[in-house]
Amino acid sequence: MSIIEQDKTYIANTYARFPVHIVSGKGSVAVDENGKEYIDLGSGIGVTAFGYCDEIWKNAVMDQLNKVQHTSNLYYTTPGAELAKTLCDRTGMKKVFFSNSGAEANECAIKVARKYASDNKGEEYYTIVTLVNSFHGRTLTTLSATGQDHFHKLFNPLTPGFVSTPANDVDAFEECVKNNKVAGVMLETVQGEGGVNPLDEKFVKAVADICKKEDIILIIDEVQTGNGRCGKLYSYQNYGIFPDVVSTAKGLGGGLPIGATLMSSKVESVLSFGDHGSTYGANPVACAGAKSIIDRLSDEFLAEVDKKSAYVFEKIGQMKGVVSVSGRGLMIGIKTERNAKEVVLECLEKGVMCLTAKDKVRLLPALNISYELLDKALSVIAEVCAKGV
Numbered sequence: 001m002s003i004i005e006q007d008k009t010y011i012a013n014t015y016a017r018f019p020v021h022i023v024s025g026k027g028s029v030a031v032d033e034n035g036k037e038y039i040d041l042g043s044g045i046g047v048t049a050f051g052y053c054d055e056i057w058k059n060a061v062m063d064q065l066n067k068v069q070h071t072s073n074l075y076y077t078t079p080g081a082e083l084a085k086t087l088c089d090r091t092g093m094k095k096v097f098f099s100n101s102g103a104e105a106n107e108c109a110i111k112v113a114r115k116y117a118s119d120n121k122g123e124e125y126y127t128i129v130t131l132v133n134s135f136h137g138r139t140l141t142t143l144s145a146t147g148q149d150h151f152h153k154l155f156n157p158l159t160p161g162f163v164s165t166p167a168n169d170v171d172a173f174e175e176c177v178k179n180n181k182v183a184g185v186m187l188e189t190v191q192g193e194g195g196v197n198p199l200d201e202k203f204v205k206a207v208a209d210i211c212k213k214e215d216i217i218l219i220i221d222e223v224q225t226g227n228g229r230c231g232k233l234y235s236y237q238n239y240g241i242f243p244d245v246v247s248t249a250k251g252l253g254g255g256l257p258i259g260a261t262l263m264s265s266k267v268e269s270v271l272s273f274g275d276h277g278s279t280y281g282a283n284p285v286a287c288a289g290a291k292s293i294i295d296r297l298s299d300e301f302l303a304e305v306d307k308k309s310a311y312v313f314e315k316i317g318q319m320k321g322v323v324s325v326s327g328r329g330l331m332i333g334i335k336t337e338r339n340a341k342e343v344v345l346e347c348l349e350k351g352v353m354c355l356t357a358k359d360k361v362r363l364l365p366a367l368n369i370s371y372e373l374l375d376k377a378l379s380v381i382a383e384v385c386a387k388g389v
């Protein structure tokens with residue numbers, strides 16, 4: 001049996017995989033079983049922030065592997081403590097809870113909001129407001145938080161206490177807060193899976209103001225937008241707001257599973273002994289790799305991400321067959337005249353890996369991708385988008 005056949009036989013049928021078997025990679029180039037090379041503009045859905053087998057990340061991981069790979073949270077270890085300090089120093093947050101995925105980071109954020117509200121406003125204040133078209137994860141509770149009905153149908157009953165309101169509609173948001181006993185609000189500043197839609201600055205600021213006034217916990221889901229992806233360490237920093245809780249994952253680990261929930265001074269003491277936990281949380285190997293990623297996201301490096309972003313936006317904006325470009329930093333959505341899935345499949349055949357989000361082509365290249373590889377990949381995208389239009 002080939003690997004593809006084995007996978008189809010033995011792995012649960014939850015993924016519509018592309019017919020490509022990747023065996024290795026270096027930087028922004030992946031190699032399949034036949035030796036064919038692909039320029040990767042998806043980075044494993046925004047995870048491999050510095051590409052495949054990046055030397056600095058790999059060395060940080062291997063150094064830690066040679067010391068200790070896991071202890072459980074019954075003991076102190078170096079990488080988790082150092083990563084948490086780095087994240088707090090860089091954001092002004094006060095405490096971090098580590099988990100293993102974006103969904104788990106959001107679960108923790110929701111628990112913090114509910115416990116804060118229960119302690120301070122009363123047990124009936126448990127509702128979490130999210131936005132229509134959002135995506136917050138696949139566990140039953142984060143699925144309940146996700147504002148897209150087609151995710152909900154099959155798994156009733158969902159976790160109660162979630163309502164969604166349309167993005168960029170301040171009046172609707174105010175109405176929603178008035179009509180519910182709200183513990184927290186959770187939003188992505190750029191909706192990723194929902195189609196790479198950046199929120200209006202006015203809306204985000206209004207939400208932050210209302211949250212402050214009503215003592216509602218503001219959670220920013222930075223699972224996809226964070227860790228340099230949108231040109232700042234965290235994308236909320238583009239909006240001039242300061243959230244109560246930030247959840248992140250994906251690019252933070254650079255390829256190893258990690259989730260982090262950052263808590264501001266307002267909520268740093270909400271969780272106490274036994275309120276939450278994770279066997280793998282703060283895994284030393286994952287944290288050592290993550291620290292090496294965050295340490296490289298200097299202001300100078302992030303300015304380069306913005307420069308690269310402007311370059312890509314301009315090039316795509318000029319392509320034939322492109323209706324519009326959306327996003328921020330190196331999180332880019334392309335509305336194409338042709339069907340997005342067809343475009344992505346054809347790009348793959350021509351050696352360029354892209355993603356989709358709803359009806360758009362989505363690009364999440366490694367933050368350090370070279371201009372040379374970018375140019376090559378963009379010319380393939382241009383060719384495919386222009387075909388037949």
Ligand SMILES: *Cc1c(COP(=O)(O)O)cnc(C)c1O
Nearest residue numbers: 101102103135136137192223224
């Ligand atoms: C990917 C994603 C998640 C879920 O992360 P997992 O690691 O797959 O659990 C949550 N929120 C956002 C915004 C995401 O993009």
